[in-house]
Amino acid sequence: MNGKPYLLIRKANRSTYSRWCIAMTLAVNLTVAANSQAEVNTASVHAQSGDVSDHGAVIWGRCNDERDARLIAHLSNSPSADEPHTGQRVAGPLAGNATDYTGxxxxxGLKSxxxxxxxxxxxxxxxxxxxxPKSPLGTFRTAPDPNTHRPIRFVWIADVGGQGWGRNPExxxxxxxxxxxxxxxxxxxxxxxxxPDxxxxxxxxxxADNPIPAEKSVPGGAGAGTWNNNPSKDFTALTLDDxxxxxxxxxxxxxxxRFLSRTPIYVQWDDHEVTNNWYPGEVLSFPPYHGMATNELAGRSRQALFEFNPILGKEIFRKFRYxxxxxxxxxxxxxxxGANPENANPAGIDMLGEHQLAWLEDGLRKSTATWKIISSHDPLSIVTGATNDWDxxxxxxPEVRGREIELxxxxxxxxxxxxxxxxxxxADVHxxxxxxxxPELAEFKDFLPFWEFAVGPSHAGAFGPGRLDTSFGPAYEFIRAPGLEGLAQNLPPPVMQSFGSxxxxxxxxxxxxxxDITGAVIYRKMITVTDY
Incomplete structure (x- = not known):
């Protein structure tokens, strides 16, 4: 960030915290920062874990020397996993050009x-x-079994590398x-x-639909100056390699x-893994797509998502007991x-589809867990998109229409x-x-009271606020967005970035x-089972 160091202070939600503070400056030692960005690129093997259960996990790797190789996981319950004859050795797939050297x-058979x-x-x-060649040491913890009471902490994250705000060494x-x-x-x-667990x-x-230019102007409300992306990304994704x-x-x-090496993940996708607000069957007439079908692009994006994340099978929807x-x-x-332009149809359209909705209902009905947490990457009542593109x-x-009938x-x-x-x-709304x-405030009243929590962006442009669709009686109990502080839209990190735990x-x-981006808690809600 070119310009003088500065301190940005704004009021947060007045009923929760009176002030929040983010400091953003030039790095004291840009050489150190640049080196920290380069060090990962020298690793000959990348690795991460995910989809952890009480008896197993998925371990992912990439061979960065891009030669055909067998992926082998060396696993131990001590940090000596780098010793080939210590602990468990699991042979995986052949990583080659067909999967971009990933697997x-x-x-x-792991212990819970x-x-x-x-x-x-x-x-x-x-x-x-x-x-x-081997990856740096990674770690994960298997889930406790369904009968085990132990404290759990997890986080949720969304919106990374968006709106041209990429990897800035400053x-x-x-x-x-x-x-x-x-x-x-x-x-x-x-x-x-x-x-986090x-x-x-x-x-x-x-x-995938946003280039990341070498330089980008910063809005005045975020300190002005120039944001520097190093490296940059000068394309919109069209091909599988993109x-x-x-x-x-x-x-x-x-x-x-480093975060991925120490924290198992459960990955979902939303629109920007393909292109903004996409839906199956859409044809994109605008550049750079020029008539390409989202089905074709989504197929390439889906393949890349499965190649570059620790996820197996065919479906992105899934459940895990912890x-x-x-x-x-x-x-x-x-x-x-269903198609976004049809989302006001009084007869209703799909969001999950019958198979996924039945799977969710069955899973909820059979669950014996105290808490059933549903990660819906698109918000239930925050309105996104526009008249012909309700996303x-x-x-x-206020009437229940479109996808709300399924909800x-x-x-x-x-x-x-x-x-x-x-x-x-x-997430999604930044x-x-x-x-x-x-239900007492809702047009549709046949439900139990519940909560929804939105976070983001984690490293992208900050926007908002967004208006609420009133069909299910929603009310903002907390909101933090640029428009509520008199700031411009599309503000870069560190301004109004967030994650949830x-x-x-x-x-x-x-x-x-x-x-917020500093780790400070800007909102807290304690919920006990007796609240329901």
Whole structure:
């Protein structure tokens, strides 16, 4: 960021915190910052873990020397996982050009609630065991079994590398622990300090439809000057290799890579993994697409997402049990949706589709977890898009229309089945909010009261606020957005960036927190099972 160091101070939600403070300066030592950005690119193997259960996990790797190699996971319950004959060795797929030298290894038969350490080796079949290049040491903890009561902390994150705000080696913050963090995706070092059990990546984890220019002007409300992206990205994704390159751009960031090595993830997608507000069957007439079909682009994007994340199978929607108190439901609100222009249709259109909706209903009905957390990457009532492009569930009308008919079915099912303690987490809108839903205030009244919490962006342009569709009686209990502070839209990091965390204690009480980029808690809500 060119210009003098400055301090930006604005009032936050007045009923919660009277002030919030973000410091952004030139890095004290730009050489150090530049080196921190380059260090990951020298790693010959990348690795991360995800989709953790009480008996297994998925370990992902990439062979950066881009030669055909067998992926081998070396796993141990001590940090000696770099020793080839220590612990468990699991041979994975051949990583080659067909998968851009990536692969995921399912590891099963693990003990529940156990810390494991791992490295990925990329070994040619002609080489002896342990002779291939290996990743830095990674770690994850398996989930507790459904009968185990233990405290849980997880985070959810969204919106990374959007609107041209990419990896800036000069970006700096002073975090809540008074540590100066400089260069690149600084928020991931902040989040990592919470030592979460896992992270939900709630969509828009790449911006395939946004170039990242070498320089970008900063709005006056964020200090003015010039934002410098190093490296830059000068294309909109059209080909499979383009989509892969977007994932590799983020993996080039040292702080992001370290976070992934220490925190298992559950990944979803949203629109920007393909293009803005896309839906199946859409034809994109504008440049650079010139008549391309989103189905074609989505197929390439989906392949890249599965190649570059620790996820197996065919579906993005899935669920995971995490101890006595938590079951996590991850939705896919892109693959099966109806057309955005039809979202005001009184007869209704799909968002989840019949198969996914039935799967969700069945999972909720059978769940014995205290809390059922549903990660809906598109918000339930915040209106997004425009008249011919309503992108989320609602469209601004108090009548239940379009995708809301499907949502009404789900909420009525939850009430009729007496399913308690359902909470929604979301993102997409690039501002932070806590929203309560009250049937007494709603047009559609056949549901139990519940909460929805929105976060983001984590490293992208900040926008908002957005208006609420009133069909299900929503009310903002907390909101932080540029427009409420008299600031411009599309503000870069560190301004109004956020992420969320949830903590469930041993007896099952849930605490929801929204954090700013420094890690400071800007909103907190404690929910007990007796509230429902």
């Amino acid at each position: 995921s290894i399912p590891v099963t 609630n156990q810390r494991y350490y791992y490295r990925i080796e990329c070994r040619n079949d002609s080489e002896p065991d342990g002779a291939g 970006l700096g913050i002073l975090d809540v622990e008074n540590e100066r963090i400089t260069g690149g995706y600084v928020i991931f070092k902040v989040i990592g300090k919470l030592d 896992f992270a939900v990546f709630a969509g828009d984890m790449i911006y 989509y892969r390159a977007n994932w590799k751009y983020n993996l080039g960031d040292a702080k992001y890579r 101890g006595r108190h938590l079951e996590l439901f991850l939705l896919d609100e892109r693959s099966y949706r 989320a569930w609602g469209q601004g009308s 009404g079915r789900l909420l009525r099912f939850i009430r009729n089945e007496a399913i308690k303690n359902v909470v929604f987490i979301t 501002f932070a909010a806590a929203i309560s839903y009250n 949830m903590e469930i204690d041993q007896i099952g009480q849930l605490t929801v927190k929204i954090h």
